Amino acid sequence: MKRVLWALAVLVPVAAVLAWIGWFSPWFALDTVQVRIGSASEAAGPLTTAEVDALVQVPDGTPLLRISPSEVEERVATLPQVASVTVTRSWPTTLVVDVERRVPVAAVPTSTGAYDVVDITGAVIRQSPGPVAGVPTVRAAGPGLEASIAVVRDMPEWLREKVEGIEATTRNDVTLQLRNGSVVIWGSREENEFKAEVLRVLLKVKALRYDVSAPGTPATSDNPTRPTALPSATVSPSP
Structure with a gap:
């Protein structure tokens, strides 16, 4: 019992000193x-x-x-x-x-003429007075905007660098405008990775329009309104 009392008599003052040093001393301020x-x-x-x-x-x-x-x-x-x-x-x-x-992935025009620069969550990072170099301009609203952001989020870097703009009126009609002037019919936000893999193969063929909305049966065309169906895609979706 005496040893316990002696230990307490030593430890309590030591603890008090340490507490004072931590909470009040200028040494750790x-x-x-x-x-x-x-x-x-x-x-x-x-x-x-x-x-x-x-x-x-x-x-x-x-x-x-x-x-x-x-x-x-x-x-x-x-x-x-x-x-x-x-x-x-x-x-x-x-x-x-x-x-x-936050990493900017798109610029969205506003009603004031400015552009909201957004990240992959759709959060606004800042406003710009005009289009923003290095990120695609997304012209969409509501479900179309959500689908467009999801498509950008899932894009591999090589494709994101080629995209100048994205348009969508619904969640199922996302369209990409490439910097070389070509158009990509992307469709819905589903199978984004598979679509990107198929598009990488299609881009080896020069065309004005690429359609990967149904990635198993893609199409290309030199006429923006009349795509030509291609054989079923040989690229398999990633597991």
Whole structure:
């Protein structure tokens, strides 16, 4: 019993000292906020460390243990360019804020004449006064817009680089305009990967129009209104 009392007599003051050091001592108080922002294309627009730092909102001198990383993350995440944010303590006096940016995949015209630059979730990253270099312009609304974004999301990079615009009036009539002037009838948002594989083969044949809406029986045409049916596609859908 005496040993227990002796141990308590030693441990309690030690715990009190450690608690004071962690919660009140200037030795572990915030001195530096280090903001690290992931890279992004020019289409994403600027995001500065000053913009992020302004939302950290933790005064210098605040003990690190009294800073809630989750609360800082919630504030920084309100920036439209931010996809995710992680805040960690770096002892003894630094708070590290790691920011991953949203990746722009399309520009959607608005009623004001501006363009909403959106990511794969449809979240608006920023507005642009005109078309945005490096991402396709999507002219669609409602279900058509949802289908178009889904098609862009599933596109391999080689195809995304070739697409200048996307149009859709419903979820089942997505059409791609390629940068070389050709048109691709994509159809619905189903079987996107299979359609891309079939289109890669079709593009070896020069044509004005490619139809992969039924990827098992694709078609091409030099007349935009009269596609020519091709033999059943030899490309099998990925497992």
